[in-house]
Amino acid sequence: MSIKPLREMTYGSLPAAVYASNEELGKAAALEAAAVIAKAIGARGEANIIIATGNSQLSFLAALGSMREIRWSAVNVFHMDEYVGIDPAHPASFPLFLRKHLIDKVQPKAFFPVPNSGLEADCRAYEALLRAHPADLCALGFGENGHLAFNDPPWAKFDDPVWVKVVKLDERSRRQQVGEGHFASLAVVPTDAITLTIPALLSATRVLAIVPEARKAEAVERCLLGPITEDCPGSILRQTPQARLYLDSESSSRLTLA
Numbered sequence: 001m002s003i004k005p006l007r008e009m010t011y012g013s014l015p016a017a018v019y020a021s022n023e024e025l026g027k028a029a030a031l032e033a034a035a036v037i038a039k040a041i042g043a044r045g046e047a048n049i050i051i052a053t054g055n056s057q058l059s060f061l062a063a064l065g066s067m068r069e070i071r072w073s074a075v076n077v078f079h080m081d082e083y084v085g086i087d088p089a090h091p092a093s094f095p096l097f098l099r100k101h102l103i104d105k106v107q108p109k110a111f112f113p114v115p116n117s118g119l120e121a122d123c124r125a126y127e128a129l130l131r132a133h134p135a136d137l138c139a140l141g142f143g144e145n146g147h148l149a150f151n152d153p154p155w156a157k158f159d160d161p162v163w164v165k166v167v168k169l170d171e172r173s174r175r176q177q178v179g180e181g182h183f184a185s186l187a188v189v190p191t192d193a194i195t196l197t198i199p200a201l202l203s204a205t206r207v208l209a210i211v212p213e214a215r216k217a218e219a220v221e222r223c224l225l226g227p228i229t230e231d232c233p234g235s236i237l238r239q240t241p242q243a244r245l246y247l248d249s250e251s252s253s254r255l256t257l258a
Helices: 022-044 055-065 094-106 120-132 171-179 214-225 233-239
Strands: 007-011 014-019 047-051 075-079 081-083 110-112 137-140 164-168 192-196 206-211 243-248
Touching: 014 022, 022 047, 022 055, 022 137, 022 206, 022 243, 055 094, 055 206, 075 094, 081 094, 094 110, 120 164, 120 192, 206 214, 206 233, 214 233
Parallel strands: 014 243, 047 075, 047 137, 075 110, 137 206, 206 243
Antiparallel strands: 007 014, 081 192, 164 192
């Protein structure tokens, strides 16, 4: 089965495809993810994947979780970020989100939640875990400010020397969490998070950037048409040969079409 995009473009070394709807985008990205996972399992007997959370990833996660051909018992799942000090039972907890929308449905070989302590020792331990399980796939998105994971300006570093670190959250990034319904107001959104850095995310053999919805249109425009800069972290994907960008008609609406 394949899903044909409305159009395809290339930005630098980044191929991008636009799909008619969020649902079609999610299915198309899940089909590629399943192929990457199957290839890794065939080569080594297991696959290591890093998966994003957030409302924009729901169509992808639903499609991925419904694919019976994936041998989940051979898949190790990592994710990207978590708020420092958040109650693991809080509705905004990212491991809780991922358990609800994928982990509990597919029962992978292992799920490794990002620790929420904010301790340097825990950052280094999670980095060691990532390095011991080289990622075959990283499925990520753009934040409304162009961030990758929680690498917000000015904390985003393309050449970050570490793979996991504690960061302060940009106000726009925090407002996004309120807008998605995860917190009642800006005042209760945590100000600190632990995140995989950009080198950690882009260490994956294959990177799928899954970016639907109209609220991401400005970030898509900046990442694809503006300068490649840490002020717009997603722009680095234009220099990431192993990446592919999945858009829908809404998120691509501000792109100038040739």
